[in-house]
Amino acid sequence: xxxRVANGLYWMSRYIERAENTARLVDVNLQLLxxxxxxxxxxxxxxxxxxxxxxxxxxxFAKLYPKATGENVSEFFVFxxxxxxSIVSCIYLARENARTVRxxxxxxxxxELNRIYLFLxxxxxxxxxxxxxxxxxxxxxxxxxxLQGLADATIVRNEGWYFMVAGRHIERGDKTxxxxxxxxxxxxxxxxxxLANQADALGWSxxxxxxxxxxxxxxxxxxxxxxALVAEFLLLSEDFPRSVRFCxxxxxxxxxxxxxxxxxxxxxxxxxxxxxxxxxxxxxDPADIFDHGLHHYIDQIxxxxxxxxxxxxxxxxxQPFQPDSDNELQQQExxxxxxx
Amino acid sequence: xxxxxxxxxxxxxxxxxxxxxxEARLQPTDNAEQIRHSFILKVLPSTRLKHxxxxxxxxxxxxxxxxxHNELTxxxxxxxxxxxxxxxxxxxxxxxxxxLSNSSELDRCYDFLQGSSYVDVSPETWxxxxxxxxEETDVWQIAQLIMQYINRExxxxxxxxxxxxxxxxxxxxxAGVCQDFAHxxxxxxxxxxxxxxxxxxxxxNGPVEQLKGAQASHAWVExxxxxxxxxxxxxxxxxxxxxxxxxxxxxxNYGDVPPIRGTYRGTQERKLTVDVLVSLIDExxxxxxxxxxx
Numbered sequence: 001x002x003x004r005v006a007n008g009l010y011w012m013s014r015y016i017e018r019a020e021n022t023a024r025l026v027d028v029n030l031q032l033l034x035x036x037x038x039x040x041x042x043x044x045x046x047x048x049x050x051x052x053x054x055x056x057x058x059x060x061f062a063k064l065y066p067k068a069t070g071e072n073v074s075e076f077f078v079f080x081x082x083x084x085x086s087i088v089s090c091i092y093l094a095r096e097n098a099r100t101v102r103x104x105x106x107x108x109x110x111x112e113l114n115r116i117y118l119f120l121x122x123x124x125x126x127x128x129x130x131x132x133x134x135x136x137x138x139x140x141x142x143x144x145x146x147l148q149g150l151a152d153a154t155i156v157r158n159e160g161w162y163f164m165v166a167g168r169h170i171e172r173g174d175k176t177x178x179x180x181x182x183x184x185x186x187x188x189x190x191x192x193x194x195l196a197n198q199a200d201a202l203g204w205s206x207x208x209x210x211x212x213x214x215x216x217x218x219x220x221x222x223x224x225x226x227x228a229l230v231a232e233f234l235l236l237s238e239d240f241p242r243s244v245r246f247c248x249x250x251x252x253x254x255x256x257x258x259x260x261x262x263x264x265x266x267x268x269x270x271x272x273x274x275x276x277x278x279x280x281x282x283x284x285d286p287a288d289i290f291d292h293g294l295h296h297y298i299d300q301i302x303x304x305x306x307x308x309x310x311x312x313x314x315x316x317x318x319q320p321f322q323p324d325s326d327n328e329l330q331q332q333e334x335x336x337x338x339x340x
Numbered sequence: 341x342x343x344x345x346x347x348x349x350x351x352x353x354x355x356x357x358x359x360x361x362x363e364a365r366l367q368p369t370d371n372a373e374q375i376r377h378s379f380i381l382k383v384l385p386s387t388r389l390k391h392x393x394x395x396x397x398x399x400x401x402x403x404x405x406x407x408x409h410n411e412l413t414x415x416x417x418x419x420x421x422x423x424x425x426x427x428x429x430x431x432x433x434x435x436x437x438x439x440l441s442n443s444s445e446l447d448r449c450y451d452f453l454q455g456s457s458y459v460d461v462s463p464e465t466w467x468x469x470x471x472x473x474x475e476e477t478d479v480w481q482i483a484q485l486i487m488q489y490i491n492r493e494x495x496x497x498x499x500x501x502x503x504x505x506x507x508x509x510x511x512x513x514x515a516g517v518c519q520d521f522a523h524x525x526x527x528x529x530x531x532x533x534x535x536x537x538x539x540x541x542x543x544x545n546g547p548v549e550q551l552k553g554a555q556a557s558h559a560w561v562e563x564x565x566x567x568x569x570x571x572x573x574x575x576x577x578x579x580x581x582x583x584x585x586x587x588x589x590x591x592x593n594y595g596d597v598p599p600i601r602g603t604y605r606g607t608q609e610r611k612l613t614v615d616v617l618v619s620l621i622d623e624x625x626x627x628x629x630x631x632x633x634x
Contacts (some may be wrong), residue, residue: 260388331362331602332612334349335503336516336559338543338596 003317008101008161011311013167016113019087020144021175024049025182027078027137028210032202032204033070041067048073054181055085074133079126082240087140088120089290106154109147116143166312171246174305177298179210179271180234183227187294192228192286201225208234211242229294231294233253235301244301245281251308258316341424341583342377342622345542347416348615349600356408357606364542364600366416369587377419384413384600398589405604409491414600424583427571433478435474435566437534440479449535449564451592458593459507460527466531478535481565483504483573484580486528488622490521491578503594508540519594522559523576526593535564540597542586544618556616557599562590566607583626586618 029051048068049201052061057076060083065072080086084093095117098105119125119139129136148168164323186200187193195201204225208214213234237243252263252274259267266272289297347366370376381389391401396443405412409533430432440446446453455461472489473482497514505521510516518523522538543558560581562570570590572581591597 091418170356279394326358326606327603328359329608331351331360331600331604332610333503333598333601334612334614335501335517336519336522336540336557336599337498338545338556338558 001158002157003319005101005104007313007317008097009104009160010167012094012097012105013164014171015039015097016144016147017168017171017204018175019090019094020141021172021179022055022077022085022087023137023140024212025175025179026074027053027134027141029182029204030070030074030133032206041069044069050182051299052076052184053110054184057083057085059190066164078129078136090140091117091120101160104155104160106150108204112143112146112150115169116140129328145297159258162254162257163316164316166251167249170305170309172242173251174233174302176211176242177244177245177301177305179207180231181295181298182207182336183274184220184295184298186227186237186256188290189293192290193231193294195225195227204230213226214238216240228286228290231289235289235297236286237280243292245278247272248278254291258272268315270308270315272309273304273311277301277308341544341620342419342421342623342625343531343542343586344619345416345418345420345586346615346617347542347599349414350613351412352611352613353381353410354609356410356606357604357610358406358408359537360405360409360412360602360604362403362405362412362414362600362602364396364403364414364416365398365589365597366414366418366543366599367401367588368418370421371465373627375421377421378420379416382413382415382417384411385409394596396589396591398591408553411495413610414599416587419621420586421622421625422583422586426582426625428480428565428579428580430484430580432480434568435479436477436481437482437532438477439566440459440535440564441533443566443572444534445543446522447565452531452535452564453530453594455527455530456592457506457595458523459530461527461531464564465511465527465596469528469532472528473532473634479563479565480571482532482534483529483536483571486525487561487573487575488578490524490528490575494521499601518559518574521575522561523593525561525573529563531579537562537564537570537589537590538597539587540594540599541588542616543574543577543616544586544620547620556614557588558585559594560585590626 026205029047032046045068048070049058052058052068053075061068061076064080064082065076075084076086078087081089083089094140095113098110102110125136128139151164155164183204186196195204196311204227205214208217208230209232217230217233218234233240233243235244238245241247254273255271255274256263259271261271263265264275266275345368364381366381368374381401385404385405385407385581387405389401391399391402396398414613445483460610468484473485476482476485494510496517497515498621500513500515501510501517501520503519505516505520507520507527510520510524526536526538539560541558541560555585560574560576561574562572564570572585574581581630588598
C-alpha cells in the first residue's frame with residue numbers, strides 16, 4: 001500500500017469523525033439555550049466561549065466575530081470556510097482525501113460522502129439550518145454514522161482499513177476529551193469537579209448527551225449527575241465506545257494490525273506512545289487524575305494524541321530522501337545447470 | 341518418487357548493504373502431477389515473508405531487508421511426490437503440428453510462441469528447425485527430434501556461459517548448461533509454431549555418493565500437444581520428464597522464473613554460493629493419476 005493512500009484514508013476518517021463531533025457539540029449546546037431564562041450578552045458569552053475555547057480556536061473566532069452569540073458560534077462551527085475545523089471544511093477535506101483514494105473505498109461509501117458534501121454546498125443546507133438546527137445536525141450525524149456503517153460492512157480488512165480505524169479513534173478520543181473540557185469552569189486546580197447549581201447540572205447532562213453518553217451514564221450511575229463520575233466515565237470507561245480509554249484501546253489494536261506486532265510489544269514510536277497512553281488510562285484512579293487537575297490532565301491527553309498522530313506520520317508516511325552515494329544494484333542470479 | 345529438496349542461496353557482501361528487496365521462486369508446484377507435502381522457506385537475517393501468484397501462476401515469495409547486513413541466506417526445503425509414469429512413450433504420435441494452428445487453445449499459448457529476452461525466433465532459427473525435423477509431421481516426434489539434436493550438437497560445459505547468456509550467443513558457442521539448452525530448444529520449437537515454455541526446477545540424479553560436481557537447480561522445456569496439454573522434455577539429458585524431476589514454475593524463459601531475484605543498495609563486491617541437494621525418500625511413491633497439465 002502506498003504511504004499516500006494510507007495517509008488519505010487516515011485523514012478522511014479523521015475529518016468525518018471531526019465533522020460529526022462538531023455537530024454533536026454545537027447541537028446540544030444550542031438546545032441547552034432553550035433552558036435559559038434570560039439571554040443577554042454576558043450569559044451568551046458565558047455559555048458559548050468555553051465551547052469555542054475547548055476547540056482551541058478563540059483567536060480565529062475573535063478575528064471573525066465581534067460577539068459570541070449562538071448565531072455567530074454556530075456559523076463559525078458549521079458554515080465558516082475560513083475555519084479549517086468547521087463542519088463544511090471537514091466534509092470538504094474528507095471528500096478530497098477520499099477522492100484520491102477512490103479505489104480503496106466502495107462506491108456506496110463515496111456516494112454518501114459526495115452526497116453530504118453536495119448537500120452542504122447547496123441552498124438546502126442553509127434552509128434546513130434556519131428551519132430546524134436540530135434536524136440539520138441530525139443529518140450530519142446520521143451521514144457520519146452511515147459512512148461508518150458502510151465502511152464497517154463493505155471495506156476489506158486490509159492495512160487501509162486499519163489506518164481508517166486508527167484515524168477515527170484518535171479523533172474520537174480527542175473530541176470526547178474536548179467535550180469534557182467544555183465544563184472546565186467547574187474544574188478546580190486539584191480535586192474533583194464540582195456541581196455548583198441547577199444550571200451546572202443541566203450543562204453536565206448536556207455534555208453527556210453530546211457524546212451520546214447520557215443513557216449509558218444513567219444506566220450506570222443513575223440520573224443524578226455527579227461531575228466526578230462523569231469525568232471518570234468519559235475518560236476511563238472500559239466498555240463505553242466513546243470513552244477516551246476505549247478509543248485508545250482501539251487505536252492500539254489498529255496500529256498493531258498494521259505492523260503485525262503482538263499486543264504488549266511495539267515496533268515504532270506510535271505504538272510505543274499509544275501503548276503507554278493506554279496503560280496510563282487502564283491503571284489509573286479517578287483520584288490520581290483529580291489530584292493532577294482535571295483540565296490539566298485533559299490537555300495532556302490531547303497533546304499525547306497529537307504526538308501519536310505525528311508518530312504515525314513519521315513511521316508510515318514520511319520517507320526521507322535516499323542518500324546519493326548508494327546506487328541500486330541487482331542481486332546476483334544463479335544459473336540453472338544440473339546434469340544427470 | 342518421494343523426494344526431498346534442499347536449496348540454499350548465500351550472498352556475502354564486502355561491506356554492509358541495505359534496502360534489499362527480493363523475490364524467490366522456490367516453491368514446488370502442487371497439483372495432480374506433483375504433490376507438495378511441505379515447503380519451508382528460511383531467510384536470514386529474519387524478516388517478514390509475503391507471497392503472491394505471478395502471471396504464470398508461480399508462487400513468489402517476497403521479502404525485504406532494509407537494515408544493513410553483510411550476508412543474506414535463503415534456505416528452501418521441500419518434500420514432494422512426483423509422478424513416475426511417463427506422459428507419452430517415445431513412439432506415440434498424438435497429434436499433427438498442423439492441427440495446433442486450427443485449435444482455439446493457441447490463444448493460451450501466445451506468450452510461448454513469441455521471442456523473448458533470452459530466446460529469439462529469427463528466420464535462421466526457423467531454417468535450422470526445418471532442417472532438423474525433415475519430413476516429420478507429428479508434434480511429439482518433432483519435439484523429440486529437436487531435443488536429440490540439441491543434446492547431440494551442443495556441449496555441456498559449465499562456466500562457458502553465464503546467467504544472462506542469450507540463445508543467440510549459445511548458438512554461436514555451441515556449448516552451455518541446462519538453462520542455455522532449454523533456451524535453444526525454446527527458440528527452435530517456437531520458430532515452427534510449436535508452443536514451448538521454460539520450466540525451472542530440480543533433478544534427482546542418484547544417491548549422494550554419485551554426485552558429479554556441485555549441484556544447482558535445473559531447467560527444462562514443456563511443449564504443448566493438443567489433447568495432452570503441456571508435456572516435459574529435458575534437452576540436457578535427452579529424456580522426457582519423469583519422476584526424477586521436481587517442478588517449481590514456468591515462464592517464457594529464465595527471466596520469468598529465476599530462483600531468486602532482487603535489488604539492494606551498497607557495494608558491488610559480492611559473492612554468491614548456491615547449494616542444492618535432492619535426496620530420495622521413496623522410489624516407488626507416485627501421484628495417483630495423470631491429468632492434463634495446463
